[in-house]
Amino acid sequence: MTKALIVIDVQESFRARPLWRTVDNPDVVEKVGRLVDAARAAGEKVIWVIHEEPGTGGTFDPVNGFVRVVDDLKPAADEPLLVKNVHNAFTGTDLQHRLTVAGVRSVTVCGLRTEQCVETTARVASDLGYDVTFAIDATATHPIPHWDAPADQTVEELLADPRTLAAEDVSTRTRYALAGRFATIKTVAEIIGE
Template structure:
């Protein structure tokens, strides 16, 4: 399928300050903010739609709870006036929100997702969107994730987790693209 970028909605997912906190494990992608901000700039320059996604945790004491410092967007990722935001409390931006309706009202054909974390909210949103019939795209170099325990006393590196999820998503659920490809489009 050819991409009609005029009908492609950019979906920054959970670009929030909490993920810089000490409670979270090591992340790997030092270029995540630069690449994500470059995509947002390009979408704004071209007048293409952006729908920001914020995780508003309902878990008591969560660093992502509304009103907490960690709930705030990372610098530069705040929606501008007129740019919509979807608030979610689960991993998928489609579950319990009006994201699908917003996309339909925009006449969207493609949804380009990026954010934190590749293996959790980004992956779940892409999988749900694909299952709902959306042409999902992943800006993989504008994503980041955390190293995680492997359940056997070891640790799986953030790089390995990211690579496995990008491969799985690209095989079944979306097209994987780079920031540079999207900026050129």
């Protein structure tokens, strides 16, 4: 086996937040599901990663019940579910070991958020020598507040602030940052050959 699909942070934690209604790609879960189905059909390794922030009291705190793969998707019994608490799926997990043992040299990354955990994982994977495909339409993000915006800003205030970086601009920036340097950017249709 030389290929693996890494599904990053496609978890209920995001859908439980008010910010979810601003997501730039409402079809992200369906697109991730198509990648998972195609990887399974091809006999490729599928690895699930979720993010937790114990003790924070938020939607990423495991005690609140949202730190789980979205209810629409289910890891198969032989598919590992790794838990991380940093922005990439390698640090603090045994992901690299699992990929090495399986003989994986090529990874496709997808999930939430485009510019954060998915992009960071793509960059680290590239630095580790993997051939990386970034499934751009199987990722999603939200508008990003200006660095001077109050931490307790509401969604309405975020959207009304002219300094807010639009989600579309975030995704575009990720494409520019990764393409030709850290990853090949492809759509789900291109990856699965539709």
